[in-house]
Amino acid sequence: MDLQTIKAARIARQEGKAGVGASSMVHDLGSSGGDIIPLKNYLDSQYLGEIGIGSPPQNFTVIFDTGSSNLWVPSSKCYFSVSSTGNFCEIHYGSGSxxxxxxxxxxxxxxxxxxxxxxxxxxxxxxLSFILGKFDGILGLGFQEISVGNVVPLWYNMVQQDLLDDEVFSFWLNRNPEAKEGGELVLGGVDPKHFKGKHTFVPVTKKGYWEITMGDFLIGSHSTGLCEGGCAAIVDSGTSLLAGPTDILNSYHFQPIITEINHAIGAEGRVSAECKEVVSHYGDLIWELIISGVKPSKVCAQLGLCLFNGTRYASGIESVVEKEHKEKSSAGNDLPCTACQMLVIWAQNQLREKETKETAISYLDKLCESLPSPMGGLTPEQYILKTGEGAAQVCVSGFMALDVPPPRGPLWILGDVFMGAYHTIFDYGNLEVGFADAA
Structure with a gap:
């Protein structure tokens, strides 16, 4: 009935093109400009809004989905004023088509x-996901690269028809299904009353989905190794859970993370000043060590920024969790190590893109600027879903295993469980996604 498995088959069939991340990291968010679309929250699994089609408009309830690019509604309800083009199409999802x-x-x-x-x-x-769902159709807010039939997405036409003040849209998803306000989609702006502090902006790495690089998956300030070399992730308002590859989420290694996950998402210790300090003093050396063939897991140890005893990087999550319990009070002392580990991952990604050292170092410095101090993590209340009432109430994990085949995968899917914790800005003009604590 929810959309937790709606993505894999569709992603497998649709291919996007690489995009260029924007260099701008500063956004003026002081205005509440834009058109506000109220959303209804159905059991924290579907966020629904109204649209109209035709003249006069016929209303439909849709899911605004950043993980697809087409708009569809059921034909049985339609009495549109413009006739059909006659061209047949088929759109595939993980749970059907x-x-x-x-x-x-x-x-x-x-x-x-x-x-x-x-x-x-x-x-x-x-x-059955579509037949039993509380929605009539889906309105895709992804890029044209994944549009079935290469149809120009509705969002593109909003921009081209000059309907927006700014080329951004933003989501606030209320994770209290009993609340009167279920959430908001703002087209062409943001609503300042629904976020706290500043947004962290990260570049879109590949157009198609709103795809970004997840640099690491941490417990406190300690790397789990699940994203060694970086993980591709998509920010997806049409998936209700937070999904990752089967070989990671179904392995015994992941179980300790479930018990400690409230310390994991958000990566404590990502402090901008510390990151920039490491780039300033060690950026060139990090680059040279990687090029010379030093194992990435040993680069920071050779620079004296991390201790290396043969277990820190390779002994599995169990040792990380144990260490976290023992050293919570001294986590702040690991900030240079954590910053170095992230920079090694990012530098490897730049090498794969065949960037020059000068370009890569500049890129790393700008990424440091995008790291606030610190982003909060998901609490158990945010990643455990409750269904039913009283004695019949059941708790369901907000994490699920989902395999996205190559060439698009493997991917992490940051769905509503993740987006509910953050106010999220999708910046089409600068090809960036921004996150700030939801309010």
Whole structure:
């Protein structure tokens, strides 16, 4: 009934192109400009909003999905003013597929009216997730690179038809299903009352999905090794859980993380000043050591920034958890080590992209600027979902295993469990995603 398995098959079929991350790290968020779309929260698993299609508009309840790019609604409800184009299409999801034909008409979202938008009238919904769900259709907010039929996404047309003040949209997802306000989607701006502090902006690494690089998966300030060399992750409002590759999440190594996960997400110790200090003093040496063939796990030890006793980097999560319990009070002393480990990962990624040393060092310095001090982690209340009431209440983990095949995968999927903890900005103009603590 929820969307926790909606992605893998679709991602396998749709390929995007590499994008260039923007260099801008500063955003003016003092204004609440933009068109605010209220969202309804259904059991913390679906966030629903209203759109209208046609003249006069016929209303539909949709999921605003950053993990896809097409708009579809069921054909059985349609009485559109513009006739069908007649072209058949099929969109595949992890839990099934929909098929139908392309149509074209005006689409209203909040006060914005997009003219001549191509969308899909679904004549067949081959999944109980769609039939039993509380939504009529899905409105994709991803890039055109993954659009079925290469249809221009609705978001692109909003930009091209000059309907927006800024080329950004933002989400606030309320994780209290009993609250009157379920959440907000703001098109063309942000709502300052729903975030605290400053946003962390990270570059989009590949256009298609809103894909970013997850530098590490930490317990406190200690690396688990799950993202050695960096992990590709997509920020996906259409998936209800937080998903990762099966070989990681189903392995015995992951079990201690479940018990300690409230210290893990958000990576304590990512302090901008410490990161920049390491780049300033050791950036060139990190680059040269990696090029010379030194194992990445030993680079920071050779620089004297990390202790290396043969277990820290390779003994598995159990030793990390044990060490975390023993050394919580001294976690701050590991900041140079943590910063160095992150920079080694980022430097490796730059090497793979065949960047020059000068370009890479500049990139690392800018990444340091994007790290606030510190981002908070997910609490158990945020990653454990509750269904039912009283004696029938069941607690469900907010983590799930989901394999996305190459060439798009493997991927981590940061769904509503993750997005609920953060106010999230999707910056189309600068190709960045921003995170700040939700309020």
């Amino acid at each position: 929909i098929s139908g034909f392309f149509s074209q008409d005006n689409v209203q979202v909040g006060d914005l009216v997009v003219k001549d938008q191509v969308f899909v009238e679904a004549t067949k919904e081959g999944s």
